[in-house]
Amino acid sequence: MSTHSVRDSVTHSLKEDAEIHIQSVHPTINEKKVTRKIDLRIVPILSILYLMSFLDRGNIGNANIEGLSTDLGLTGPQYNMCLTVFFFTYSVFEVPSNMMLKRLKPSIWLPxxxxxxxxxxxxxxxVQNYGGMLATRIxxxxxxxxxxxxxxxxxTLWYPRRDIQFRTAMFFSAASVAGAFSGLLAFGIGKMDGVGNLEGWRWIFILEGxxxxxxxxxxFFLVVDFPDTAKFLTDEEREWVLWRLKYDTNSRKTNSASQQAIMVEENDSHSWxxxxxxxxDPQLYPQCLLYSAVLVPLYGVSLFLPTIVKNLGYSSEGAQLMTIPIYAVGAIASIVQAWVSDRYGWRSPLLVFNFCCMFIxxxxxxxxxxxxxPSATYAGCYLxxxxxxxxxxxxxxxxxxxxxxxYKRGVSMGMQIGFGNLCGAIAxxxxxxxDAPQFKLGHGIEVMFICIGFICIFVLNLYYYLVNRNRRRMVAEGKADDLTVTQLSEMGDKSPHFIYSH
Structure with missing residues (x-):
């Protein structure tokens, strides 16, 4: 039997074993119903939190076309520096935050x-001057x-791997909604210019703050902690969610002769x-570069889209409104693609499509x-x-x-996001x-990062292919039969039974 056939047989056996286990231990559990209950309790509040986060970090772009730089006497380089310093502290404290979140209650930490x-x-x-704006951005x-x-x-502490991207997209779509909402709010709040002897751009910060x-x-009252303490779930539902997460790994102890698969627990160690x-982990560094390749364009859009659109010949008010449909397209595309990706298990093929759209x-x-x-530039913003x-x-x-x-996943994700945001300072x-209105330097550097993204996707796929091929061969030849379930759990994604997704 070929190595691919062994893997397919093992996967099929695993699915059957999992279904039998769920039915025998949790006979009354309706998976879709419980998942929907978790979605309604988790995703909306997280989306609102992130909407406010992205709104608050990006509204400086809206405030600027309402007169921020003029009133504070900022030069172009000074304004850009106010944008840049945000990323220094933002990047440094991301990994420690992920290490602390598991130790502290999310219902306390996040609010x-x-x-x-x-x-x-x-x-x-x-703020009244450059120094004040710089300090507040830090x-x-x-x-x-x-x-x-x-x-x-x-x-990841609530959902299995197969469900992650759709839920991540649901809350991340709040970023694109925030962009649209920011333009709409800025359009309205900007008309408060002179109220309380304050400029309109000041009211953008004050009211949104x-x-x-x-x-x-x-x-504080809406964010829930972890599944084992979730009061909105019944005892049986909590047990089922914890069981699902406990065995949420594609690493299986498989006997090459009998082809029987035994599920391996997810390693929950909190050691150094x-x-x-x-x-x-070799995969971490191209993954960090890949995230940077998409994040630098993200901040280029969130910080400068109002300015880019205004330089196409629109008024400040018109530019605020013309950014809204661009963000709406991004939000819809994010949710649709995430559903397709989770449904069919596609990751890199859809990423190639994403980078092609950005490149064009x-x-x-x-x-x-x-x-x-100007319509060509505006159409490019949609792509x-x-x-x-x-x-x-x-x-x-x-x-x-x-x-x-x-714990390894938490640290890896923190490093990936932290490095990406540090590179976001470039944007x-x-x-x-x-450079207005063409902004050739800015657009050109974004294209450079997109090309880096293409290279990272190729390198990662090649690495995953070679590793998966070697692991399937080891399993087929019985070289991994002597490893215990405990050893496989400690090995995590380095287990010969762990197959990387593409």
Whole structure:
């Protein structure tokens, strides 16, 4: 029997064993019903938290076209530096946040950091000079650092691998909704110019900061902790969710002669060895580069899209409104692609499509005159959004699917997101006011990162293919039969029975 046939037989046996186990131990469990109950309790509040997070970090772009730089006397480089310093503290504190989330209650940790950044955002509305804006952006990065990596890791503590990307896309689509909402809010709030002797852009920060703080206060009561303490689940439902997560690994102890599969528990160790495993994992570094390749364009869009659209000949109000449908396309595409990806198990093929969309979009924006053909640049923005917003959850889910061990996964995801956001600082410097309206430098650097993304996808697929081929051969030849279930659990994704997804 071929190695592929062995693997297929084992997988089929595993599915049958799992179904029999569920039916015998949890005969009354309706999987779809329980999953829907978890979705309704988990996803909406996380989406609201992330919506406010992305709204607060990106609204400086909306405030700028309402007069922020003019009123504070900021030069182009000074404004870009205010964008950049956010990423320094934001990146540094992401890995520690993921390490702390498992030790502390999410219902305390996530709302607490949200209260902190809500206060910082409100204070941003009263700064009077470059130094004040710089300081508030530094503290905004520090206080927001824990949310995105924390939430993506938190989802892996509730959902099995096959369900992760759709749920990640559901809450991440809040980023594109935030972009649309930001333009709409800025359009309305900007008309408050002069109220309380304050400029309109100040009210953008003040009102959105107050809203963030109020939502954070409510989230103390709405965010739930872990499945084993979830009061909205029955005892049997909790037991089923915990069992599903406990054995959520494609590593199986398989006897090559009988082809019988025994499920291996997910390693839940919290030792420093798991941190070392994450750091030494060869797949982590191309995954980090791949995330950077999609995140730099993300911040280029979130920070500068209003400015880019305004330079196509629109007024400030018109530019705010014209960004809304672009973000809407991104949100819809993100959810649709995630459903397809989880349904059919596709990761890298859809990522290739995402990067192709971004490549074509930026090439349009860079090479077609924004003065003579502004519609081409505007159309390019739609293509970028079509590839960009679905790409973020796809990259995160790909690493999550291919990393076993809850603590190792948390550290790996924190490093991936932290490195990506550090590279995101590049996006804050490449769109210079003197390059308007074509912004060839900015668009060109985005194209460079997209090309890096193509290379990373190729390298990762080659690595996964070679490793999977060797592991299937070992299993077929019986070289892994002597390993115990405990040893396989400790090996995690380095087990000869663990098959990487493509």
């Amino acid at each position: 607490a950091i949200m209260v902190a950044w809500g206060i910082v955002m409100t204070l941003m509305g009263i 503290f905004l990065g520090l206080t927001e650092a824990g949310l995105f990596p924390g939430v993506t890791y938190y989802l 107050i809203a963030t703080t109020l939502i954070a206060a409510l989230s 060895d798991e941190v070392k495993k994450a750091i030494m 979009g930026y090439m349009l924006a860079m090479n077609v005159s924004a003065v003579r053909n 970028v959004a079509l590839g960009l917003y679905p790409g973020i959850p796809a990259v995160i889910s790909w690493l999550s699917n291919n990393t076993a061990g809850t 804050s410097q490449i769109y210079r006011s003197k």
